[in-house]
Amino acid sequence: MSVYIAKESFAAEIDGVPVVVRKGVTRVRAGHPLLAGREQMFEPADAHADFDVEAATAAPGERRARPRKTAADE
Secondary structure (H helix, E strand, O other): OOEEEEOOOEEEEEOOEEEEEOOOOOEEEOOOOOOOOOHHHEEEHHHHOOOOOOOOOOOOOOOOOOOOOOHHHO
């Protein structure tokens, strides 16, 4: 799946909902309604591959560290 990042900041409306897009921050997937008709305002995000992405969940068989419980947690 291709991901695009905003080259400019702008405001738009998608299905009646106002959306604020921030240059260098907002990312959308290919086919997203925000991209339609505004392709020139985005570029492929792989041009900005200087960020790390952490999986939100553990992969099968992967163990995640859990914080220790304190007396305040009980």
